[in-house]
Amino acid sequence: MTDLLAPAPSYCRRFGVAVLLVALADFFFYGQPAGITWFLFGIVLAAAVAALNPLPLASNDRWLWIRPAALLCALLPLVENVSPLSVSVALAAMAVFALSLAGRLRSGVARIARQLLAFVIAAPFRFVGDFLRWRKAARHHGRRRIRLAAIAVWVMPLGLGLVFLALFGAANPVIEYWFSLIDLFALLNLIQLPRLIFWMAVLAGVWAFLRPRLPRFLRRLPRPARPARAEPAVPARTAIEDVLFGKAAILRALVVFNLLFAMQTGLDATYLWVGVALPDGLTYAAYAHRGAYPLIVTALLAAGFVLAALRPGSETSGDPLIRQLVYAWVAQNIMLVISSMLRLDLYIGTYALTYLRIAAFVWMGLVAAGLALIIARIALGKSSEWLLSANLLTLSATLYACCYVNFAALIANYNVDHSYEMTAQGVPLDTQYLRSLGPGALPALDRFLAHQANAPATDEPCRRDLAIAHAGDEAAYRAEQKNWRAWSFRDWRLIRTLDKRGPLVVPQPSQPSVPGY
Known part of the structure; x- marks a missing residue:
């Protein structure tokens, strides 16, 4: 409570900065397209956080310039393209930056992840709680009068200032003309309920960064009381646990699991890698689709079993035979994940590419990396926290890299290049889905329409409808890009590509021949 009361000017200064940031957010975002303004707002917010939470300029502080450099790297995806992923990366980095400047960030990737979740x-x-605690503290310490006096001291200057301004308006026709330009009703119309909600949401959001704190309720949760009794464990229960989850049971489980996984790996090698003919009535697409996702669940269950069976310091973790069996089993799980990726690739080759199938590829790669890290943890004798930190770093690096990948263009190019219209194989192109991908699919649709110009005349009505819709999408996109707020590096490259292609020509309907001419 005293933390809120002592720096009362600091509280007011933070609130003033927050109001200015809300005004800037209204100018940047409300009713505007998403673009470079997200990066600019992130830079301004970072500068405000640094100004309100200054660090002593110690010459031996090696991390002094690492913080802003790391934050800038996290904000760069917003320059490439504004997406939910790039915004999430920027927000997470901003939270880490604010907590580190406030001296409330602990070391360790796993601990930082927990603090981010709590933040x-x-x-x-945060804003509502801070305001209520500050008012309560001010009343408790008798500062209510001071706050009222601080407000009342502005009554006379503002009142007389308005009187002088009115007199100047009556005496100066230029000022009177300026007054006539002010439409109070138009200003009141700007204050709408959705806009007020937007202001409140932005105020709550920026306040959390300007005054970065972690919730106190996590430290106030009562710990479960330990039983005072010191009786030994029940012998029967201990014996059952030793039989079911002891060293002998885990050894036999690993032998059985290795045999089962070897059978599955052998089947995948036979049908997927070697290309042996499948049984009658079963296609490669069906074989691939049925096994892609269940095998990933199997790999996750296997990873959980390994973590539970080979806990650091347990009897099983030191047995050489069990360790060798675990290595073999995890290696088979990695092969299982690779087979799942191949299954998904075969399925995509038949039924086209989508966002969810790309996400499945990324997820499978992360599962394979997690299994490899499990082997590294066992071999190096690391702790479970090390494994968690390594997986979080792998996930963070993967998500950061995905911010720079134009998935819309990737999907559109793949689906066009492998469509039935282009290759006489696979499935027909789903043009509605491609249009839903956004501007990134425009070049791919250009190639598709250019190829379809030589299609049979029976397809002309559909081709013309698609060309008209495509031209409308491009016109709307170009109109949006005229607003500087919508600029991004990816959109800049796309506009250059569209400009090199030239104006889009919409095919005109062919005129039917008239007898006698």
Whole structure:
């Protein structure tokens, strides 16, 4: 409570900065397209956080310039393209930056991840909670009068200032003309309920960064009381646990699991890698689709079993035979994940590419990396926290890299290049889905329409409808890009590509021949 009361000017200064940031957010975002303004707002917010949470300029602080450099790297995906992923990366980095400047960030990737989760949970309620605690503390310490006096001291200057301004307006026709340009009703119309909600949401969001704190309720949760009794464990229960989950049971389980996984790996090698003919009535697409996702669940269950069976310091973790069996089993799980990726690739080759199938590829790669890290943890004798930190770093690096990948263009190019219209194989192109991908699919649709110009005349009505819709999408996109707020590096490259192609020509309907001419 005293933390809120002592720096009362600091509280007011933070609130003033927050109001200015809300005004800037209204100018950048409300009713505007998403673009470079997200990066600019992130830079301004970072500068405000650094100004309100200054660090002593110690010459031996090696991390002094690492913080802003790391934050800038996290904000760069917003320059490439504004997407939910790039915004999430920027927000997470901003939270880490703010907590580090406030001296509330612990070391260790796993601990930072827990603090980020707690920060996100508490952020929407931080402003309201701080305001209520500050008012309560001010009343408790008798500062209510001071706050009222600080407000009342502006009554006379503002009142007389308005009187002088009115007199100047009556005496100066230029000022009177300026007054006539002010439409109070138009200003009141700007204050709408959705806009007020937007202001409140932005105020709550920026306040969490300007005054970065972690929720206190996590430290106030009562710990479960330990039983005072010191009786030994029940012998029967201990014996059952030793039989079911002891060293002998885990050894036999690993032998059985290795045999089962070897059978599955052999089947995949036979049908997927070697190309042996499948049984009658079963296609490669059906074989691939049925096994892609269940095998990933199998690999995750296997990873959980390994983590539970080979806990650091347990009897099983030191047995050489069990370790060798675990290595073999995890290696088979990695092969299982690779087979799942091949299954998904075969399925995509038949039924086209989508966002969900790309996400499945990324997820499978992360599962394979996690299994490899399990082997590294066992071999190096690392702790479970090390494994968690390594997986979080792998996930963070993968998501950061995905911010720079134009998945819309990737999907559109793949589906066009492998469509039935282009290759006489596979499935017909789903043009509605391609249009739903957004501007990134425009060049791919250009190639598709150019190829379809030589299609049979029976397809002309559909081709013309698609060309008209395509031209409308491009016109709307170019109109949006005229607003500087919508600029991004990816859109800049796309506009250059469209300009090199030239104006889009919509095919005109062919005129039917008239007898006698």
